[in-house]
Amino acid sequence: MSRFLWAMTLAVLLASCGARHSAPPGNINDACSIAKERPKYMRAFKATERKWGVPVHVQMATIYQESSFRGNARTPFRYVLGILPMGRQSSAYGYSQALDGTWDDYRADTGKRRAKRDRINDAADFIGWYMVKSRQRNGIPLHDARNQYLAYHEGHTGYARRSYQSKSWLVRTSGQVEARAAMYARQLAACR
Numbered sequence: 001m002s003r004f005l006w007a008m009t010l011a012v013l014l015a016s017c018g019a020r021h022s023a024p025p026g027n028i029n030d031a032c033s034i035a036k037e038r039p040k041y042m043r044a045f046k047a048t049e050r051k052w053g054v055p056v057h058v059q060m061a062t063i064y065q066e067s068s069f070r071g072n073a074r075t076p077f078r079y080v081l082g083i084l085p086m087g088r089q090s091s092a093y094g095y096s097q098a099l100d101g102t103w104d105d106y107r108a109d110t111g112k113r114r115a116k117r118d119r120i121n122d123a124a125d126f127i128g129w130y131m132v133k134s135r136q137r138n139g140i141p142l143h144d145a146r147n148q149y150l151a152y153h154e155g156h157t158g159y160a161r162r163s164y165q166s167k168s169w170l171v172r173t174s175g176q177v178e179a180r181a182a183m184y185a186r187q188l189a190a191c192r
Contacts (some may be wrong), residue, residue: 024069032191052128061181127187145181
C-alpha cells in the first residue's frame with residue numbers, strides 16, 4: 001500500500017472518530033432510542049436526577065432545545081454588511097449551551113474545575129445545578145420544564161423581571177420544551 005493511500009485511510013479513520021464524539025443520536029425524538037444508542041447519556045441524566053432532583057425528561061428536553069444533543073454546538077456567527085464575520089452571537093457552547101461566565105460560576109461553585117461543556121456528564125450536572133438555583137431564587141419546581149427553560153434562557157434575574165413576556169417566540173419555545181419533556185417522560189415510562 002502506498003504511503004499516500006495509507007495516510008488518507010488513517011486521516012479518514014481519525015476524522016470519523018472525532019465526528020462521532022459530538023454527533024447527536026440517530027433519533028432525538030425518541031427517548032428510548034436515545035437511551036439504547038447512548039447509555040452513557042442516560043447514566044449522566046440519572047446521576048443528575050439523583051444529585052440535584054431534576055427529572056431526566058426535563059434535562060433531555062432542555063438539551064434537545066439548546067443543542068439538539070450536539071456536543072460541539074455553537075451559536076451562529078454575526079456578520080457585518082452580510083459578509084464579514086464578526087464573531088459568534090454569544091459564548092454559548094456544548095450540549096447545554098452554557099455561557100462562559102455561567103459555566104465559570106458553575107465550576108467555581110461545584111469545585112469541578114475540569115468540567116467541559118462538550119461532555120454529557122458535565123452538561124447534565126450543569127443543568128441540574130442551574131435548575132436548582134432557579135428553584136432557590138425564583139421558586140420554580142424542578143419538574144416545571146416550561147418555567148425552568150424560561151429561567152435557563154433569560155437568566156435568574158431576567159426571569160424574575162419577566163423579560164420573556166416581550167418575547168413571544170421564547171414563550172412559544174418554552175411551551176415546546178414543556179411538550180417535549182412530557183413526550184420524553186411518556187416514552188421513558190414505556191421503554192423501561
